[in-house]
Amino acid sequence: MVDLVGQYEARKSEFDAAISSVIHQAAFINGPEVDAFQKELETYLGVKHVIPCANGTDALTIALWALNLEPGSEVITTDFTFIATAEAIARVGLTPVLVDINPNTYTIDAKQIEQAISPRTKAIMPVHLFGQAANMNTIMDIAERHNLYVIEDCAQCFGASYTIKGKPKKLGTIGTIGCTSFFPSKNLGCFGDGGAIFTNNSELATTIKKIANHGSIKKYYHSIIGVNSRLDGIQAAILRVKLKYIDTYNASRLQAAQWYNQRLQNISWITIPQLEPYSTHVYHQYTILLQNIINTDLQAFLQTYGIPSMIYYPVSMHKQEALQIYNPQQCPYSDFASQHVLSLPMHTELTESQVDYICKCISQYKQ
Numbered sequence: 001m002v003d004l005v006g007q008y009e010a011r012k013s014e015f016d017a018a019i020s021s022v023i024h025q026a027a028f029i030n031g032p033e034v035d036a037f038q039k040e041l042e043t044y045l046g047v048k049h050v051i052p053c054a055n056g057t058d059a060l061t062i063a064l065w066a067l068n069l070e071p072g073s074e075v076i077t078t079d080f081t082f083i084a085t086a087e088a089i090a091r092v093g094l095t096p097v098l099v100d101i102n103p104n105t106y107t108i109d110a111k112q113i114e115q116a117i118s119p120r121t122k123a124i125m126p127v128h129l130f131g132q133a134a135n136m137n138t139i140m141d142i143a144e145r146h147n148l149y150v151i152e153d154c155a156q157c158f159g160a161s162y163t164i165k166g167k168p169k170k171l172g173t174i175g176t177i178g179c180t181s182f183f184p185s186k187n188l189g190c191f192g193d194g195g196a197i198f199t200n201n202s203e204l205a206t207t208i209k210k211i212a213n214h215g216s217i218k219k220y221y222h223s224i225i226g227v228n229s230r231l232d233g234i235q236a237a238i239l240r241v242k243l244k245y246i247d248t249y250n251a252s253r254l255q256a257a258q259w260y261n262q263r264l265q266n267i268s269w270i271t272i273p274q275l276e277p278y279s280t281h282v283y284h285q286y287t288i289l290l291q292n293i294i295n296t297d298l299q300a301f302l303q304t305y306g307i308p309s310m311i312y313y314p315v316s317m318h319k320q321e322a323l324q325i326y327n328p329q330q331c332p333y334s335d336f337a338s339q340h341v342l343s344l345p346m347h348t349e350l351t352e353s354q355v356d357y358i359c360k361c362i363s364q365y366k367q
């Protein structure tokens, strides 16, 4: 599915030098690499504040925690995502309200958000799934009219941009707070766990920084209860190398997606990824939708040729046992997607001949 060793080998000397330098400085926790990465990320994103943290789930949790909402307040999010999104909401004592997806983009159906708003609704948490944005124009409009916070889950869209009010912006800098993950397989991934929180709101940035650091800004003075959530020096050094090449990496993904598109677009039972005009797509996943075929059947067929594929996600959120206490509503499009989407190998080292082989095998599938 991914080739992280190949990506490392392609710039081995740079990665090795970055790691070695942290070891020689013994700056394992915080230190100059983390500070430099934070500033470079702020510049890349065009955002005032970046707060690095331990992983993407912490980023979402700390972002919600910083809003200081009354327990039981509702946060509207998508039914079709990784559990971390809904989990972060529940973890800080808030109520996840799950909304069905737009079947073309697999992101939250912005039209259904308004119906899910109650007097207890305080925030919307869109997920920019597979590398493409949720409909932020509509979401920001609803948020403004109902006075809601917007927390963007950017774990899968690093580097994507979005045109809002005629201006291109990086995803994660449009809502109140953006959160990302540097899990190794993400578009900007490190060699372990990592995450970051972005915001243009200086007051929230201070609270977020505090929460991630034991409730403290000044060492040994703790004004609130927080957690220990930090990015380590070696990961920051690796991320600084990868951040330099992120646009090149995303361009390689786009190229691979185009190779797939050319070969799959004329297969009648496959829908290739649908693009929305407002957003670029950074293809965290290349995900096809199958007509009249269950994804596990094609997956098993491809397995016989040694081709890996993944189902993101086989169980939608409203069907998760852990979330039943919130009485989630039915989400038919997300259920349909969970049985009909299939993600194909997608990474920066994919070659045209590999894509060609994968597509030839797919085209041989007999319905």
Ligand SMILES: *Cc1c(COP(=O)(O)O)cnc(C)c1O
Pocket: 055, 056, 057, 058, 081, 082, 084, 085, 127, 153, 155, 156, 180, 181, 182, 183, 193, 194, 195
């Ligand atoms: C990966 C991911 C997360 C969680 O990130 P971790 O770093 O693994 O904690 C959250 N949301 C989405 C949509 C993800 O894909």
